[in-house]
Amino acid sequence: MTNAVSSTQRKIIHIDMDCFYAAVEMRDNPQYRDIALAIGGHSERRGVLSTCNYKAREFGIRSAMPSFKAKALCPDLLIIPGRMQVYVEVSKKIKEIFFRYTDLVEPLSLDEAFLDVTECTLFKGSATYIAQDIRRAIFEELNLTASAGIAPCKFLAKIASDENKPNGQCVIPPDKVAEFVKTLALKKIPGVGKVAQQKLALKGLFSCGDVQLYDSEKLLLEFGKLGGALLNFSRGIDNRMVEPNRERKSLAVERTFEKDLLDESACLLHLDAFYDELNRRLQKVLKEKVITKVGVKVKFGDFTVKSAERKSAELSLSLFKILLHHLLEQTPDKTIRLLGISVGLEKRVSDNQSAVQLSLLD
Structure with missing residues (x-):
C-alpha cells in the first residue's frame, strides 16, 4: 500500500497552544501558576469549563466539564471567568509569528492552526527546525508554550501535536507514515x-x-x-490543503541565531538569503497587493528590540541595508540575537477603482 504522492511531498505543521486560556492567565497572574486553575462559569451557577491548566488535569478535570463536577474532583480548584478580548489579542500575535514562515496558515481556533511550510527555505527547508523555531519565538516573545506536530498531511500533523504535550513536538516523516x-x-x-x-x-x-x-x-x-x-x-492519505482565510497586511522573514552575531558585516551575510526568501513569498501576493513600506527588525543580545521602517513601493535590498546600518549604528557595541526584514502590504486598487476615486475627489 502506498500513500498519495501529494501527501508525501507536503510538509505540514500543526501548532497547538498548551492550555491556552489558562496559560495566559498564569502568565499574567503569577499567583495562579502553582495551583489548579480553570477558566469557565462558577460551579454555583452550573457553568462549564472552557479549559484548565495541567495541575487541574492531574485531578481528572478537563475542558467542557461541568463546574460542579470539577469542584467535586478538586475542591481547591480555582475557577475564574475568561478574558476573551485578551485571548483574541494574544492569538493575533501568535498568528503574526506564523506568517513569518509561510503564507499558508489555516487557523482552526484561537489556539491552534495548520501551516504548510513545503516551500519555506528557512533552516534549509527542515519542517522540524521550522516548528522548533516557531515554538521558540512564541515562548520568547509571548512567554507561552506550544506543542507541534509535523507530518506530510493535516490529520497526522494534528495527531502528532498531541503526542508530546505540553511544550513538545512529534515528527512523522513520510517513510514512517x-x-x-x-x-x-x-x-x-x-x-x-x-x-x-x-x-x-x-x-x-x-x-x-x-x-x-x-x-x-x-x-x-x-x-x-x-x-x-x-x-x-488508515493508509496515511489526506489530500486536504491548508486553506488560509486571512487578508495579509505584511510579510516578514526573520531568524533567531544559535550564536549572537557580532557586527553589521555578519548580519549582511544573512541579509541576501532573507531578501531572496521574502521576494519569493512576495511574488505570490503581488497580483492582489502592493508594497507600501519596508522594515528591518533587530533583537540584541540583551533582548532589547529595535526596528526601522521606510515608505516604499518596491522591494529594495539596498534600502534594507541602509535601515540595518541605521539601527546598528545607534548601538555599535551590542551583539545581534535576531534579524528580520519585512514589507507592509495594501490591497491593489484596479484602474477602474482609481478612476472612480479620482472622480470623487474632483
Whole structure:
C-alpha cells in the first residue's frame, strides 16, 4: 500500500497552544501558576469549563466539564471567568509569528492552526527546525508554550501535536507514515467521536490496522462518508490543503541565531538569503497587493528590540541595508540575537477603482 504522492511531498505543521486560556492567565497572574486553575462559569451557577491548566488535569478535570463536577474532583480548584478580548489579542500575535514562515496558515481556533511550510527555505527547508523555531519565538516573545506536530498531511500533523504535550513536538516523516498509522487508534483521528467509536467497535474496528484489513466496500456501505475518510486515513492519505482565510497586511522573514552575531558585516551575510526568501513569498501576493513600506527588525543580545521602517513601493535590498546600518549604528557595541526584514502590504486598487476615486475627489 502506498500513500498519495501529494501527501508525501507536503510538509505540514500543526501548532497547538498548551492550555491556552489558562496559560495566559498564569502568565499574567503569577499567583495562579502553582495551583489548579480553570477558566469557565462558577460551579454555583452550573457553568462549564472552557479549559484548565495541567495541575487541574492531574485531578481528572478537563475542558467542557461541568463546574460542579470539577469542584467535586478538586475542591481547591480555582475557577475564574475568561478574558476573551485578551485571548483574541494574544492569538493575533501568535498568528503574526506564523506568517513569518509561510503564507499558508489555516487557523482552526484561537489556539491552534495548520501551516504548510513545503516551500519555506528557512533552516534549509527542515519542517522540524521550522516548528522548533516557531515554538521558540512564541515562548520568547509571548512567554507561552506550544506543542507541534509535523507530518506530510493535516490529520497526522494534528495527531502528532498531541503526542508530546505540553511544550513538545512529534515528527512523522513520510517513510514512517505506514508504520505509524498501522497501530493508530481510530479514536485519535479527528472527527471520530464517541458514537462513531462505539459503532466501529461493534465491527471489531479499533485501529487503522483493523480498517486496512476490513472489506472496503462493506466499510463504505456501513459507514458512508466516515468509512471513505477512514479508508484514506488508515493508509496515511489526506489530500486536504491548508486553506488560509486571512487578508495579509505584511510579510516578514526573520531568524533567531544559535550564536549572537557580532557586527553589521555578519548580519549582511544573512541579509541576501532573507531578501531572496521574502521576494519569493512576495511574488505570490503581488497580483492582489502592493508594497507600501519596508522594515528591518533587530533583537540584541540583551533582548532589547529595535526596528526601522521606510515608505516604499518596491522591494529594495539596498534600502534594507541602509535601515540595518541605521539601527546598528545607534548601538555599535551590542551583539545581534535576531534579524528580520519585512514589507507592509495594501490591497491593489484596479484602474477602474482609481478612476472612480479620482472622480470623487474632483
